[in-house]
Amino acid sequence: MTGHPDHPRPLLVRPAWQDLSGPWGYAPDGEDRGLAAGWHRDPAPFTRTITVPYPPESELSGVHESAPPVVWYRRTLRPAPAPGPGERLLLHFGAVDYRARVWVNGTHVGGHEGGHTPFTLDVTEALVPGEEQTVVVRAEDEHDDATQPRGKQDWREEPHGIWYHRTTGIWQPVWAEVVPALHLRRLHWTPDVPGAAVTLEVELSRRPDPPVDVRVVLTLGDEVLADQTCRTDRKDGRWTIAVPAAGHQMEQSRLLWTPETPTLLDARVEVLRDGRPVDAATSYVGLRSVGIRDGRFQLNGQPRFLRLVLAQNYWPGSHLAAPGPDALRREAELAKELGFNGVRVHQKVEDPRFLAWCDRIGLLVWSEMPSAYEYAPRTVERLTREWLEVVARDRSHPCVVTWVPFNESWGVWHAADVPEQRHALSALYHLTKAIDGTRPVISNDGWEHTESDIWGLHDYAPTGASIRERYADREALARILTDRPPARRVALLGDAVRRGQPVVLSEIGGTSLKPREEESWHGYATVGSTHELAEEFRQLVDAVLDSPELAGFCWTQLTDTEQETNGLLTAGREHKLPPETVRRILTRPARSTPAEAIDAARRAARDG
Numbered sequence: 285m286t287g288h289p290d291h292p293r294p295l296l297v298r299p300a301w302q303d304l305s306g307p308w309g310y311a312p313d314g315e316d317r318g319l320a321a322g323w324h325r326d327p328a329p330f331t332r333t334i335t336v337p338y339p340p341e342s343e344l345s346g347v348h349e350s351a352p353p354v355v356w357y358r359r360t361l362r363p364a365p366a367p368g369p370g371e372r373l374l375l376h377f378g379a380v381d382y383r384a385r386v387w388v389n390g391t392h393v394g395g396h397e398g399g400h401t402p403f404t405l406d407v408t409e410a411l412v413p414g415e416e417q418t419v420v421v422r423a424e425d426e427h428d429d430a431t432q433p434r435g436k437q438d439w440r441e442e443p444h445g446i447w448y449h450r451t452t453g454i455w456q457p458v459w460a461e462v463v464p465a466l467h468l469r470r471l472h473w474t475p476d477v478p479g480a481a482v483t484l485e486v487e488l489s490r491r492p493d494p495p496v497d498v499r500v501v502l503t504l505g506d507e508v509l510a511d512q513t514c515r516t517d518r519k520d521g522r523w524t525i526a527v528p529a530a531g532h533q534m535e536q537s538r539l540l541w542t543p544e545t546p547t548l549l550d551a552r553v554e555v556l557r558d559g560r561p562v563d564a565a566t567s568y569v570g571l572r573s574v575g576i577r578d579g580r581f582q583l584n585g586q587p588r589f590l591r592l593v594l595a596q597n598y599w600p601g602s603h604l605a606a607p608g609p610d611a612l613r614r615e616a617e618l619a620k621e622l623g624f625n626g627v628r629v630h631q632k633v634e635d636p637r638f639l640a641w642c643d644r645i646g647l648l649v650w651s652e653m654p655s656a657y658e659y660a661p662r663t664v665e666r667l668t669r670e671w672l673e674v675v676a677r678d679r680s681h682p683c684v685v686t687w688v689p690f691n692e693s694w695g696v697w698h699a700a701d702v703p704e705q706r707h708a709l710s711a712l713y714h715l716t717k718a719i720d721g722t723r724p725v726i727s728n729d730g731w732e733h734t735e736s737d738i739w740g741l742h743d744y745a746p747t748g749a750s751i752r753e754r755y756a757d758r759e760a761l762a763r764i765l766t767d768r769p770p771a772r773r774v775a776l777l778g779d780a781v782r783r784g785q786p787v788v789l790s791e792i793g794g795t796s797l798k799p800r801e802e803e804s805w806h807g808y809a810t811v812g813s814t815h816e817l818a819e820e821f822r823q824l825v826d827a828v829l830d831s832p833e834l835a836g837f838c839w840t841q842l843t844d845t846e847q848e849t850n851g852l853l854t855a856g857r858e859h860k861l862p863p864e865t866v867r868r869i870l871t872r873p874a875r876s877t878p879a880e881a882i883d884a885a886r887r888a889a890r891d892g
Contacts (some may be wrong), residue, residue: 288566288640289609289613289637289640289641289643289644290609290637291637291640292376292378292456292457292459292636292637293376293402293636294636294637294639294640295471295473295567295568295636295640295680295681296468296470296471296565296567297565297566297567298461298463298564298565300461300462301459301460301461302361302365302459302460302461303457303459304336304359304361304419304457304458304459304460305335305336305337305457305458305459306335306336307333307334307335307336307359308333308334308335308336308357308358308359309327309330309331309332309333309334309356309357309358309359310330310332310333310334310340310347310355310356310357310358311323311329311330311331311332311355311356311358312332312340312351312352312354312355312356313352313354313355313356313422314352314353314354316353316354318354318356318422319422323356323420323422324387324390324392324420324422325387325390327358327418329356330356330358332347333346334346334347334357336357336359336454336458337378337454337455337456337457337458337605338455338602338603338605339351339381339450339451339452339453339454339455339602339603339604339605340355340452340453341449341450341451341452341603342449342601342602342603342605343600343601343602344601344602344605344607345602350441350450351425351450351452351453353424353425353426353427354422354423354424355422355423355425355452355453356420356421356422356423357419357420357421357423357453357454358418358419358420358421359418359419360416360417360418360419361416361417361418361419361460362416363416364411364415364416364417365460365461365462366462367408367411367462368462370464370465371408371462371463371464371465372406372408372462372463372464372465372467372489373406373407373408373411373460373461373462374404374405374406374407374460374461374462374463375388375393375404375405375407375419375458375459375460376402376403376404376457376458376459376460376461377396377402377403377404377405377421377454377456377458378402378455378456378457378458378635378636379399379400379401379402379454379455379456379633380396380399380403380421380423380453380454380455381399381400381423381425381451381452381453381455382397382398382399382423382424382425382426382432382434383395383396383397383423383424383425384396384397384403384421384422384423384424385421385422386405386407386419386420386421386422387410387419387420387421388407388410388411388417388418388419388420389410389411389412389415389417389418390418390420391409391410393405393406393407393409393410397666397669398433398666398669398670398673399425399432399433399434399451399654399670400433400435400632400633400654400670400674401633401670401673401674401677402456402673402677421453421454423452423453423454425450425452425453427439427450430656430657430658431656431657431658431660431662431663431666432656432666433653433654433655433656433666433667433670434654434655434656434657435631435632435654435655436448436596436630436631436632436654437449437450437451437604438450443846443847444847445806446806446848448598448603448845448846449603449846451603451604451605455603455604455605456605456635457635463489463563464562464563465489465490466488466489466490466492466496466555466562466563467488467489467555467562467563468486468487468488468489468553468555468563468565469487469488469489470485470486470487470676471484471485471486471487471553471565471567471680472484472485472676472679472680473551473567473569473680474679474680474722475569475570475571475572475573475682476524477530477536477540477571477572477573477584477585478573479524480526480527480528480529480530480531481524481525481526481527481530482502482510482524482525482527482549482569482571483522483523483524483525484500484522484523484524484525484553485520485521485522486498486516486520486521486522486523486553487519487520488519488520488555489519490519491517491518491519492516492517492518492519492555492557493517494517494557495515495516495517496515496516496517496555496556496557496562497513497514497515497516497555497556497557497559498513498514498515498516498521498523498553498554498555498556499511499512499513499552499553499554499556500512500513500514500523500525500551500552500553501551501552502525502527502549502550502551502569503549503550503551503552504539504547504549504550509527509528509529509530509539509549510525510526510527510528512525512526513556527539527549527571530571539571540571540572540584541570541571541572541643541646541682542572542583542584542646543620543625543626543646543647543648544646545646546570546643546644546645546646546682547570547571548568548569548570548643548644548682549568549569549570549571550566550568551566551567551568551569552564552565552566552567553565553566553567567680568643569680569682570643570681570682570683571682572584572682573585573722574685574686574722574723574724575724576724576737576738576784576785576786577784578784579784579785579786579787579833579835579876580784580786580835580876580877581685581724581738581786581788581835581836583648583685587835587876587877587880588625588877589829589835589836589874589876589877589880590625590626590648590788590835590836590837590838591623591624591625591626591836591837591870591871592624592625592626592627592628592648592650592790592836592837592838592839593619593622593624593626593627593628593838593839593841593842593852594627594628594630594791594838594839594840594841594842595615595619595627595628595629595630595841595842595843596629596630596631596632596841596842596843596845597612597615597629597632597634597638598632598843598845598846598855599611599855600855600856604632606635606637606638609637612634612635612637612638612641613637613641614857615638615842616638616641616642616645616647617641617645618842618843618853618857619647619842620645620646620647621863621867622852622863622866622867622870623866623867623868623869623870623871624647624839624870625646625647625648626647626648626649626650626685627642627647627648627649627650627842628649628650628652628688628790628838629649629650629651629652630652630691630841631652631654631655631691632652632654633651633653633654633674636677636678636681639678639681639683639684640681642681642683643681643682643683646683647683648683648685649681649683649684649685649686650685650686650687650688650726650790650838651674651678651684651686651687651688652688652689652691652729653667653670653671653674653688653689653690653691655690655691655694655695656694656695657694657695658695659695659696659697659698659702659704659705659708663695664708664711667689667695667708667712668711668712668715671689671712671716672715672719675687675716675719675720676719679719679720679723684723685723685724686723686724686725686726686737686738687716687720687723687724687725687726688725688726688729688740689712689713689716689725689726689727690709690712690727690728690729691728691729691730692728692729692730692731692742693728693730693731693732693773696708696709696728699728699732699734699777700732700773700774700777706734706777706778709727709728709732709733709734709735709777710727710734710735712727713725713726713727713734713735713736714735724737724738725737726738726740729742729790730742730771730773730790730791731769731771731773731774731775732773732774732775732776732777733775733776733777733780734777734778735781736785737785738785738786738787738788738835739765739775739776739785739786739787739788740788740789740790741764741769741770741771741775741787741788741789741790742770742771742789742790742791742792743770743771743789743791743792744770744791744792744793744794744808744809744840745770745792745824746809747823747824748823748824748826748827749823749827750827751789751792751824751827751828751831752827752830752831754768754770755787755789755827755828755831755833755834756831756833757832757833758833760833761787761833765780765787786835786836787833787834787835788834788835788836788837788838789828789834789836789837789838790837790838791838791840792824792828792837792838792839792840793808793820793821793824793839793840793841793850794807794808794809794840794841794850795807795808795809795810795811795817795820795821795850796808796809796810796811796849796850797810797811797812797813797814797817797849797860798810798811798812799849803849804847805847805849806847806848807848807849807850808840808850814860814861817860817861818861818865818866818869821839821852821861821866821869822869825837825839825869825870826869826872828874829872829873829874829875830875831875831876832875832876833876834874834876835876835877839852843855843857852866
């Protein structure tokens with residue numbers, strides 16, 4: 285079994301760790317007096333219980349009420365993980381929205397700002413030997429701070445429009461781990477398909493003195509593909525690991541990662557001193573390349589038509605937090621079973637366990653930063669800091685094929701007229717490319733692109749005929765890109781440099797079954813029956829597939845989400861249409877990618 289998709293950090297796994305999910309003491313702090321009153325040392329205020337990692341607004345948390353801007357958590361570790369001589373105890377938080385401070389046994393051990401990314405604290409010095417250990421977390425989430433990246437969390441008490449219940453405090457796993465003082469802190473994998481190699485970046489917890497060896501072993505099942513040892517006296521190192529089998533053209537087909545054959549190579553990384561292991565972790569890597577060329581998205585050097593679905597990954601009982609690891613796995617499986625080859629995770633940084641399942645089952649992912657709503661220098665600072673953490677956390681996942689730092693000009697509402705806002709779009713595009721040059725980056729998905737490797741357009745055309753007219757040929761597409769944008773917002777800002785960018789309709793559809801009179805609803809169009817829903821889905825998808833100029837689409841959306849009832853599935857994950865109907869419509873070859881038609885014919889001949 286490749287990897288550990290249910291581990292809270294699936295790309296760097298040690299076998300021993302302690303899950304801290306479950307009951308914690310909970311204390312809402314509506315008057316923000318807990319710091320002055322010393323709640324980090326006083327158990328008295330924690331008279332209520334919350335189930336971590338579910339936000340207090342959700343039913344599964346056991347609280348199920350609106351939270352004030354400041355909330356507190358407390359729990360004791362029984363039994364506590366006990367580091368031995370030369371070992372450290374690390375406390376990991378998957379995500380705390382928005383600003384966190386943490387104490388252990390009354391000692392402040394650190395904090396973090398950013399509601400969607402992980403942080404780790406070394407709490408060893410705060411431990412009391414032989415005693416149970418107490419962890420206290422203060423989370424601060426200002427509901428009306430529009431410079432804070434918040435995605436689709438509503439600033440009102442009750443959801444309205446396309447905004448949903450807020451997510452306050454801890455909403456991804458909390459866990460503890462005992463590690464050696466010198467240990468692997470981070471691994472980054474970068475496949476080099478033409479070079480038949482993998483680049484590994486290793487970050488250690490400290491500079492080794494004396495130097496240590498780092499051994500990397502890559503395997504496929506029982507077959508050893510690479511075994512390489514490098515010496516370092518630095519805190520970080522970067523090595524190229526040759527994979528000779530991948531250089532053999534006839535061997536590549538069994539080693540390359542694709543949606544159809546999501547091959548993953550197991551990896552073991554060891555830190556050795558005098559030949560003895562100091563630390564070791566398991567990981568995995570997918571050999572694949574992504575890029576753009578001649579108006580097409582490229583996977584492993586071949587055109588790949590993108591059939592994406594918008595995934596907000598929001599559950600009625602737990603909101604942005606997944607009900608559990610099985611729900612993350614099932615979310616990926618549902619998209620794949622319907623015939624989509626990818627998901628656009630929308631206005632959310634998803635739990636890395638979801639990405640691990642996408643790696644494993646073969647589902648492409650567009651990764652998108654949750655937006656802020658107001659432009660200010662502080663907005664840019666916050667977005668930049670947290671977006672870099674997103675890229676650092678997820679850039680080793682082979683499923684992640686596109687980065688999207690902005691969506692629909694949210695937070696940069698006047699980019700067409702205000703130079704500073706255009707600079708923000710371009711700056712995050714270039715910064716992302718500077719950190720990771722191996723994937724396409726979209727500066728602003730939907731419209732008002734500055735620099736972008738893919739031009740994503742949001743077009744909620746009501747009929748297939750409208751799509752056919754707008755994207756019939758190169759001349760029609762040129763009109764859309766210059767003076768007739770579908771959303772009445774200019775598609776491209778400035779003098780766009782054309783270098784083969786694919787055009788993807790990165791939001792289409794949005795069709796709902798007609799709501800009941802008493803039902804809260806927000807959407808783009810309604811139909812009266814499932815038969816009409818299937819027909820509209822077919823017409824719109826067929827129109828995109830028939831366009832010679834389009835490189836893909838993203839259907840809105842996978843599941844109903846709060847009052848946006850335009851999913852192909854209900855919020856309870858029940859199909860509105862027979863899955864085989866959706867899959868049959870989705871999997872027809874696209875006109876714009878002749879290779880797809882050839883592959884389909886080969887499969888048909890093979891299957892008899």
